Amino acid sequence: MNSMHNITSLITQKIKPSIAVWEITLRCNSNCIHCGSGAGKSRSDELNTEEALELIKQIRVCEYKGIALMGGEPLIRDDWYELAKEVKDNNLELSIVTNGLNLRKHIEKLKKIDVDCVCLSLDGGTSKTHDYLRGIQGAFHKTIDGINLLKKKELPVSVITTVSKINFTELNIIKNILLDQNIAWQIQIAIPIGRFPRELVISEEQFYTLALFIAVNVKKYSYKRLPLIGAHCMGHFSRFIPNLGLAPWIGCQAGISVLGIQSNGDIKGCLTLPDEFIEGSIREKSLTEILRGLRLKKKKLITNCIKCDLVNNCKGGCLGTMYALQYNNSPYCLRAIENKFFSKKNLPLKGKLDSSISKLKNIYKALYQI
Ligand code: SF4
Numbered sequence: 516m517n518s519m520h521n522i523t524s525l526i527t528q529k530i531k532p533s534i535a536v537w538e539i540t541l542r543c544n545s546n547c548i549h550c551g552s553g554a555g556k557s558r559s560d561e562l563n564t565e566e567a568l569e570l571i572k573q574i575r576v577c578e579y580k581g582i583a584l585m586g587g588e589p590l591i592r593d594d595w596y597e598l599a600k601e602v603k604d605n606n607l608e609l610s611i612v613t614n615g616l617n618l619r620k621h622i623e624k625l626k627k628i629d630v631d632c633v634c635l636s637l638d639g640g641t642s643k644t645h646d647y648l649r650g651i652q653g654a655f656h657k658t659i660d661g662i663n664l665l666k667k668k669e670l671p672v673s674v675i676t677t678v679s680k681i682n683f684t685e686l687n688i689i690k691n692i693l694l695d696q697n698i699a700w701q702i703q704i705a706i707p708i709g710r711f712p713r714e715l716v717i718s719e720e721q722f723y724t725l726a727l728f729i730a731v732n733v734k735k736y737s738y739k740r741l742p743l744i745g746a747h748c749m750g751h752f753s754r755f756i757p758n759l760g761l762a763p764w765i766g767c768q769a770g771i772s773v774l775g776i777q778s779n780g781d782i783k784g785c786l787t788l789p790d791e792f793i794e795g796s797i798r799e800k801s802l803t804e805i806l807r808g809l810r811l812k813k814k815k816l817i818t819n820c821i822k823c824d825l826v827n828n829c830k831g832g833c834l835g836t837m838y839a840l841q842y843n844n845s846p847y848c849l850r851a852i853e854n855k856f857f858s859k860k861n862l863p864l865k866g867k868l869d870s871s872i873s874k875l876k877n878i879y880k881a882l883y884q885i
């Protein structure tokens with residue numbers, strides 16, 4: 516009885532479900548090197564229209580604020596519009612994460628449905644890099660065309676850049692493309708899930724430099740000129756770098772405010788987690804039941820985090836990154852990286868938090884010369 520009460524209060528009072536990220540098909544017309552889903556062909560057992568429509572109702576009942584339809588390529592699914600309409604009819608925010616290759620074909624429907632956000636990937640500042648990463652010649656021009664088309668239709672557009680060793684040096688070029696365009700820009704790192712090779716993951720030094728790139732540019736440009744943010748899992752309690760995401764870091768949100776749904780109805784806390792984290796299938800259990808199971812799971816902490824002074828606030832870093840990189844003591848965490856590198860370089864470890872642009876630039880420069 517007592518534990519039932521705890522579960523109920525956990526679900527009804529403390530947890531604020533935010534977004535269900537739903538890979539509606541694994542089929543894709545791109546062949547991205549860094550694809551975390553290893554997309555290409557559909558799964559043989561993907562949810563049919565009726566099952567998918569029912570799931571949307573359950574997501575609303577579980578009080579999620581919005582659904583992000585992604586893939587594979589979501590616009591490839593024949594019934595995407597029907598599913599998207601159901602999302603809107605249930606008063607949920609609708610985001611569509613697309614590679615943009617077929618945007619012209621679907622633009623009128625996207626306008627009609629009043630989509631809340633179309634998220635396009637821009638992974639290179641040049642067609643050479645972007646096309647190489649996406650595995651499709653001409654992808655860069657189609658993405659830029661898609662962005663312009665969405666803007667012309669006055670649809671909210673955001674750009675996601677997934678950073679790896681291949682495009683790390685093109686961030687400034689991408690920034691110049693997006694500057695003053697009123698396009699939200701989210702930066703995240705590529706991790707070795709799906710078909711992305713481990714050796715192309717940025718190093719810890721590059722990770723820190725990337726965080727500085729975000730911080731310096733957030734400081735340099737107004738939000739109106741460059742609405743830039745880091746993904747919610749980028750950066751934990753740096754002594755120098757301000758929070759990079761939209762909200763302060765309160766620990767991995769897998770199964771809490773974030774939910775990951777595979778195209779066959781298998782559900783895990785976050786799509787970046789390996790399949791051993793599947794809590795159940797929507798074909799066998801209700802979403803409420805699956806969520807209850809997910810939220811009772813205790814998150815594993817690595818040694819570095821257990822010893823960290825901020826573990827109670829932070830609760831460890833991104834679980835998906837931890838599993839993908841199989842690290843033990845070197846998380847992609849700004850605080851841990853500062854502890855590891857800055858003492859060696861005699862940079863100040865303690866002292867007042869100073870996020871002034873000159874200080875950030877000095878650290879940026881110092882790290883760049885590593
Ligand atoms: S070391 Fe772990 S607990 Fe500490 S700030 Fe980094 S991710 Fe969080």
Ligand code: SF4
Pocket residue numbers: 747748766767768769770773784785786787788832833834835836
């Ligand atoms: S696994 Fe990482 S990306 Fe997923 S919710 Fe947790 S912090 Fe976010």
